[in-house]
Amino acid sequence: MPAYHYPDTLAEACSILAAADDGMVYGGGTAVQILLKQDVLFASDLVDIGRVPGLTDITRTRSGLRVGPLVTLRQMETSPLVREVAPLAATVYGxxxxxxxxxxxxxxxxxxxxxxxxxxxxxxxxxxxxxELTSSRGKRTVAAREFFVDFQKTALEPGEIVTAIEIPHQPGSAGTHFVKLSSLAANDWPCASAAALVVDGSRRRREVRLGLGALSHIPLYVQFEADAGSTADEVVATACAAAEAVIDPIPDVRGGRDHKKRLGLVAVGEAVRASWKEGDDERRTPFWRRRR
Ligand SMILES: Cc1cc2nc3c(=O)[nH]c(=O)nc-3n(C[C@H](O)[C@H](O)[C@H](O)COP(=O)(O)OP(=O)(O)OC[C@H]3O[C@@H](n4cnc5c(N)ncnc54)[C@H](O)[C@@H]3O)c2cc1C
Structure with missing residues (x-):
């Protein structure tokens, strides 16, 4: 059994982790508890950061939002501030x-x-x-797009604690959409998921950003530009080709490789089509009636 620690400050949490042979942070415990019950949690020390002040806040910043690591997924889904500043995030956490x-x-x-x-x-x-990652060695920041480095491996180094997630303002003219396709139950892990965001670029170009879940051994990010005059069908075709080049799903109880690949392209198509159209509708709305 690991030793349990309940530090009162962030500095104390960092020094316990620095001294531990194989320390782990305890957040909400939904994943850690499963490992403990299955007797496959091999950490020497579990550091519960629940008493550390300042880790449960969602704050408005100049660039968007600063979210403490102990904010629950439900708070992200329901917070009026998250819904206003980054509505796509509220939708996806939900x-x-x-x-x-x-x-x-x-x-x-x-x-x-x-x-x-x-x-x-x-x-x-x-x-x-x-x-934002903090350890006894100091603080550093890693882009979410670079955070997932290999199967079950993130950019977190030993002794580091996630101390915040910074989310920029979702641009007011952006179209966004999230599609999650599950094969066992609606609230199960996804078989394939895709979040899309379409935002105006320069010279009548639009940037199409795609985040893909369950379609490779890590969450994937894809980005491309499209002419603002393109039809939704043209953009969907480009998005599917770009996604197909990188997706490589892991077969499991939720579906085989080909099935997941096909579902993945359906999710990409739906997410991009809806966000391309939503962006069009938003741009036709007078600026004083836009979301922000
Ligand atoms: C029944 C079930 C269904 C699920 N379905 C989905 C789903 O559909 N989609 C989905 O996205 N997820 C799903 N999940 C996963 C769920 O989202 C994760 O279990 C949860 O988000 C982990 O958060 P936690 O705070 O409970 O983490 P914990 O269990 O406390 O920790 C998880 C890991 O993160 C580390 N950790 C925790 N906090 C920090 C920190 N601040 N800094 C550094 N490391 C830290 C721990 O050491 C551990 O390695 C499901 C989980 C369950 C149990």
């Missing part, structure tokens, strides 16, 4: 599992979990969010 999991699981634990099927990273990548 698609994770079921209310019981979302009420307990934390934003920091979710991203640190590093599972290739996670839903929230799809939104965090298209919104260009970044992850």
């Amino acid at each position: 698609h994770v599992a079921n209310p019981r999991v979302r009420n307990t699981a934390s934003v920091g634990g979710n991203i640190a979990h590093g599972d290739y099927r996670l839903d929230p990273p799809t939104a965090l990548m298209v919104l260009d969010a970044s992850v």
